[in-house]
Every structure is written in structure tokens, then in C-alpha cells.
Amino acid sequence: MFRFALLLMMFSASVPAVVAQSAFSGMRYRVPTDANMLVMINAEKLFGSSVADRERWNERRQAAYDAGLTALPPDAKEVLLAGRNDHEFGESIWEMALVRLEGERNVSTVAQRYGGTMDNLEGRTAVKLPNDRYVVQLSKDLLGTYTPANRQDVSRWLRKTDTVSADAEYSPYLVQAFKYATEVGTPIIMAMDVKDTLSPAEIRNRLSNYAELLGADAKLDELTELLSGVQGITLGVTVAGQSVGAIRVDFEGDAGLVSEIGKPLLIAILQKQGAMIDDIHDWKPAVKGSTFLLQGNLSTDGARRVMSVLELPRELSEAMHLASSPGSDPEGSAKQIAAQQYYNSVTTLIEDLREKPKRDHVKTFGQAAMWYDRYARKIDNLPILNVDEDLLNYGANIADLFRSAEMAMKGVGMRASNRRASNNAGSGGYYYSSGGYRVGYGYNSGGYGPQGYTASVGAGQASLREKGRTDAIITKQERTAGAATVQQIWQTIDQETAGVRRAMTEKYDAEF
Template sequence: MNRSLSAFLLILVAGLTSLPACQAQFENLLQHLPEDANTLMLFNMEEIMATPLAASQNWKNGEAAKYSSGLMIVPPQTLHLAMAAQMDIELMQPHWHASVMDLSEEPSMLTVTERHGGNVDTISGQDAAVLPNNTYVVKFGKFIAGTMYPADRQQTARWVDSVFATSGRKPLSPYLAEAEGYADQKKVPIVLAMDLKNVLSAKFIRHRLDLMKSLKGTQVDLDKLAEALSSVRGITLGIEITDRITGGIKVDFDGDVSLMKDVAKPLLLESLGNHGAMINELNDWKVSVSRNEILLQGSFQSSGIQRVFSLFDAPPGMQSLSQTSSPGDAKSGKDLTARATQQYFKSIQLLISDLQHEDQEHQSSTPGLEAMWYARYAAKIDALPILHVDPEMVTFATQVSAALRQSQTAMRTAGVQTATRITSMQGAQVYNYQYAAGAAENYGIFGGGYAYRYQANPRASLRQDGAQVAQIEAQETSRGYETANKIMQEIAVSTTQIRRKMTEKYQIEF
């Protein structure tokens, strides 16, 4: 899990409709999770792949490629996946994150290390593997495997011991246990939840509300709103799939939030936009506000689901390289390198293509948030398995990720330059100012530091002041995009060159 995902979950959650009860699929799996998690994600791949939409769009056929590229979080052969994390909400970083998978085939730790590198191990009597990406994999049962990041052997051993020491253990908090109910009793195939009880103070939220454009000019009592929002219990995202994809946002509170019924939707959408987690179709979703709940419901496009998944860090796959290749592939050392290199290159291509789509979707967002996406995709490229990959292709990938980080720097610089120019505007004195539109660290209501603008000598014309700010924003953002777009063009040229070179070298199409 990552900072962006946490920011997304802090605002985004699902309205779930009633469905017939079904046999519990996750009850046993969740007993294998570590304790003290405040974030939970559940994926019922059996349900998903059996839907009319999955069949009509042939999701199964592209499953391995999307997983290998980092665009799909669920490894092939997984029937059910449960992921949990203990997040530092203030810093938006995980202390740890873990996953447990119910697999269609028995996992082999030797196969895992052959695919990803690393070494086999035994932890508290269980087969295990430690991987180069600082992850432990543990075999809990014939068809159950778990992962733990970071690869702290002592912590992993304590986790394993706790799983086998107590039968019927319940490691989840009451709020996350409710999310399990949506997956099992209501048969919702994708559920994400974050327990936020006692996380946010009213004082902290009150400062953030002053920055929200969606609240400007409204008659909402911000003090009462801050008090109500601080009673948040948690957030749950649920996604249902039939011949289409539907989902929603449900935020649960102990306090009365009915006072925000007129501003709930714009406030949520603005917060999502501030995180770079905005999905276009959310604009058309319907909102309802009751005493203790905000509910936002509507339709998803496949691209929107892909955008949600792109924020996740996937568990390692359990398949060998031979299982992801066609039956006629040769098994010689050169052919193994060719096959691994080809798959690696296609994964890079998918990521670059998805990032370009992300740019087209979100160029109306802030420079700081664009920087976040460049950093995220650079990290995805760095995380791709490199075992058996041609060293020259690995060097190319390193250069691509470095170029994306240059784009990140360009967009962050645009935000910083915007803030610097605004603070130096004639007649304005600025203290403790964090430029909300440009800083990647701005996280709307539920995150980031306090930020405000103080003018010792107010300008005569606020309209003039606003026009000047808008001009500065446009100029610096344009410079940032110009640099980033030039870098993406250079990546396109380099991609063509390495594709031609590898095709000639291995005599297969890259």
C-alpha cells in the first residue's frame, strides 16, 4: 500500500446495496491476517471472473499481462485475496502491510524465488521465502499463502505463531469486520475499508475546511461541521460487477453530519481531486446524507476501476515463468531470457500507456498531483521482476523510471514556483502558507499540514488579486507540462529504439 492509496481511501468509500446472503468466502481467510490493521481490502476473483462483463471483455485472457505490469493487483491463480495494513494516517505511510491469498493451485516457495529471486526459508515451521523487494511469503496451508512487507523476520514469525495458536481468531477491528460482512453476506466482490475512529481532531479538520473551495460562500457552520467530521468511524468502498460496474462511497460517523447535506458531494469530489484520486464518472454519482452516513453511488467504467487498482502494490505472483508463457516456448537459457525480457518490456509499455492516459484524464489537476502520478509509475517500473531479464533492457527501464522522476521534479517545481510567486505578490505577507493547488503534500480535509494565507495589508481589489493568482498558476503549470511532455516524447523514442534492438537480438517480436 502507498501514500496515494491511503489518501484515496481516506475520502473514497462505497454505498452498498442489499444482496442475497451467500456462503462465507472470507471468514477463514481473514483469520490468517495480522492484528492491529486499520485498512482492509477484499477481492473475490471467483465472483469477478464469473460475471457477464468479465466474460464479454475477456478479462481472464489479459489477467497475467496486467498483473505482470503492475496494473492489476490480484495475482493469477488467486480465488480470494485479503490485504490489510496498519497505516500511519498522519504521514500516509504503512507501518506494515500484509496479504493472504486463497489459491487454485498449491503454492511453492521454490517457484516464488525462481520467479522473483530471493531465498527459501522456514518460519515457525512453515515454508517461506524472502524476496529482494523486502517481502516475506509464507505458506499457511495447502492452498493458502500470505505475504508481509517489510520482511521483518521476527514480526513475520510472531504473525505466523498467532495464526496457529488460536482457532477462530478475529484479528479485525469492529469497523473492518463490518466490511467483511459486505463481502461475505452481501456478496460484494470488491471491498475496501479504512478504520478512522479517533484519528482526526476537530481542530485539525477545522483548519482544513478553511481551504476547501467547495465551502466558500456556503452557510454551513464550519465549527459544527468540523466537530461532526471528527466523529468519523471509517470509510468503505464497494464495487459490484454484473454486465456493468457499479459502486459507491459510504462514510460512517458517530456524530450528526446531516448539516452538510447541501455540500457533501462537492466537498468529497474536491477532496478526491486534491488527492489525484478523482475519477471522471464520480461527477455523475448520486449523493444522500443521513444523520450518521454520507452515501455516494453510481456507475464505474473499466478504466475507472483500473485507475483504482493502479494505486495498489500487488502481492508477488506464485506462478513460474513457464506457466505464464505459451506451451510451445523453448526452455533453453537464451529463450528463457528472451521470454522474460519480452514480458518485462510489455509491462513497461503498459505502464507508460496507462500513464499517458492518466495525463490526458487529469491535466486539469494540480502540478503537485501530476508529480505524484509520475513518481507512482516510476516506482511501478522499479518494482517489476528482473530475474532472467536482459541487462540492457533493465538499464533501459532504469532510464525510463529516472526520466519519469525528472517529470515529477518538473511538476513539483511548477507548484513550488507558483507558491513562491504568489507569496511575493505586491502588498501580500504570507505566513505558514502551503500552496494548496501546487503542493503534492496537500491532502484536503483528511491530511497534510495546516495551511493558510495571512495578508497584513489587504489589497484594494480582491478580484485583481485572484486574477493575478490565476495567471501565475497557468504560467507555471504550462512550464511544468511542457518539460514533462518533452520527457515523455524522449521516452517514446527510446522505447522504439530498444524494441527494435531486442527484436533483432532475440528474433521475436517485442
């Protein structure tokens, strides 16, 4: 859910606390005080803008959601996501989401649609789902989810946030993010509090990966001290006549030291993790006191990429779908429609992922791997009510193949690194000579013509050269093997897709 923020762990400002605002009413105090990540989306403002009208966002919204390409429900008004992540190991401790939707909802249909079981937590109707998530009806139009689905933890979350006081000690950095969304009115806010995440030693070690970018004159001691005081990072998107994006990194000290290197360093980190938005290349950097800023226009594709990082549970909006009553569909059309929609959703995700490396200028296996896992989870979260069992098995197989491709790509670097570490290629040294010619007359006479010469390479230097040469061969071998594995997986995906398409067309006598 928060991978965009996690890519920037090296960066982020102490700000004063603010009081709750009327926007996102009833949502802020549902966030546990130990949260360190936050996303807020004012969908009404976002899709009601002139740029949304010009780019036909609303017309494409339902189709993109149905296909699983976006996690934002087509009738969502306000969305809040929060969580706590273990930055050291990159693992989620807990995540929660709140969505206010148009009209009333009833979570009782979620249980049937997703194979969950009904429950009651703190006097509220709830559903425990097989994907380790609870869906809770907080009010008629406000639904929430919490994962992991530990009943005790979810009950305590509800009980504690029912009685939270106005002076609860939230992260000052996330409180400021609330302010951007509620007072300033920024339609999209993604914020992460990273204060005290990395030690100076860890930061200096990470900077070594960017030595060439930083240059020989980099003041590493001063830069390490500045980054040690990083407070948080925030991405904001505003919409009016056009979309404008801004990334702010807040420090404890003066950010002037990164005025020149901040942009290329940030871009390098994003590219390394496969989360780069091409628009950022054209954004303008600025420093204001303890804050480093990047700001510029955001294209339609850039906005799509921002939204694609969200892993909003579809169950929050799927409660709108009413289960068919027995005998209400004697022709079985609901099953056929559900099958066609599921098949189209999976195949759309397949084609979108197939083109993503080229479209997003992905350059490494590591950059591509993160998207395979994300698309696998999109398939996992597609609606399953009335969907043909054979199609569900097909979808599960495709998700597994995506994950296999992810592991194959991630394994390239690890295998190459292990082989290079044990590569003890050596050489005893060598020499070579090039003869000229000399001609003389008499004893001890002088000669003329070019003098011959001999050059030698010692054993130590020769071994280093040989290791470098064989290390390069190892890296190329692992990349080739990884690419071949991924290609085989894509061939299997295409074969399974063709097979299930034929089977479903024959079964339902309808085009798939």
C-alpha cells in the same frame, strides 16, 4: 496499496463486532489487530458474473496482468490486503497480502525469479526479496507477503496469528467490512478506519480549503463537530447484470448535515488527489442515519480505475512459474520470450501513463504526480527471470525517469509557494485623472460640460494588487518550468525506448 482510502482522511461508524465467516477461510485471523485499512476481493464471484462475461473481462485479464496494468493475478480466487498507515504523515507502517490461487504453489521458485533468498519462518517456507518483502507459503494454495521484511516482525506476525483467539479486538469498522465481503457477498470491499485521526482544529483548517464549495451559509461549527466523529469510509463494488459502486462514509452523529454538500465535497477531494472516477458524477447521494452514501453504476473504465489502486505483490502469483532446468532450453528461446514480454510490459505501461492525464481528466500536477510513482513501482515489480540485463537496466531507467517526473510535478506547487511567500512586491500608490471641459463667462460664472475627476489608489491597496499580479506570474512561471521538465523527461523516455528496441531486435533477430 491503499491510496484511494488515504485520499478521504476527512471522512468514516461504530458497528458491532461479528464472528468470522467461512468465506476467505484462513485469511481473517492473519490480519494483525492494529490494522486500519483493508481490501477484500472475491475474484471468483467478480469474474464469474454476467457483466464480466459480457465485457470479456476474463479474456483481457491475462493480458492486463502480463502488461503490469493490473495487480490481480489471473488465477486468483480470493485476495485480502491489510495494513497500518500513519495518516498524519501518509506513511505505511506495515502491509500484508494474502492470495488464494488455483492449484498448488511453491515459493521456492520466487527466490530465483526475483533474486531473493530462501528462509524458514515458524516452520514455513519463505523467501526474502530485495524489495523489502517476505513471501511465505501458508498452505499449498495460500501465499502471503509482509513488508517491511524485518525477520523478527514477520516471525512474530506468523506466531501471533497462528494462535489468535475469536475475541481478539479488531477494529469494529474493519470487522464490519469483513461482514460485507463474507455475509453480504460484496465482491470488492475497500475500507479504512479513521476514527480519532484528525482533531477538530485540523478539520476546521481543512474545511477552509473548500470555503467556496461549502458556501457562505455553511454551519462550520456543526460541520466540524460532525466530521470530528467520522468513523470510517468504505468503497464497495457489486456485479450482476452491471457493475454498481457505492461509497459510504460513517459518522458518529446524524449525517443529515452533509446531505447537500457531501457529494460535491467528496468529488472535490478526489479530484484534488487525482483519484476521481468520472462515474461518481452521476451517482446518487443519500443519508441514512449516521451514514452518507453515494451509489451508482460503474463503467468498465471505472472498474479498471478501482482495481488500479491496488499494489498487490506480483510475487504471490509468480510462484506458479517454474524455473527452467539447466540445458532444457538450448536455443535460448526462454531468454528471448522473457525479453519480449518484459519489453512489451514496460512499453505498455509507458503508453498507458502517457494517456492517463487526458483519459482521467487530470487538471493539476499534483493529481498526475501520484500516478508516476505508482507506474514506477509497477515496473519495479515486473518479473525478471531470464530477462536480458540490458533490458533490466532500461526498465530501471524508465522507473527512475517516472520518479524524476513525479518530483518535478510535486515541486511545482512547493516552489511556487515558497516564492510567493517571499514575494514582497509593493507600490507607493498612484493616482490618475480624467479631464472634462468647462466654459464660463465673467467672474465666478458657472460652466457647462463634463466635470474632470481624479482617482487615487493608496499604497496598501496598490501593494496587495501588485502582489496578486506578481504571485500569478510566479505560479505561471513554475508551471511552465515544470511542464518543460516533464516534457524533456518524456523525450528521454522515447529516445531510450527506441534505442533499446533497436538493440534487442538486432541481438535476438526478432521483432520487439
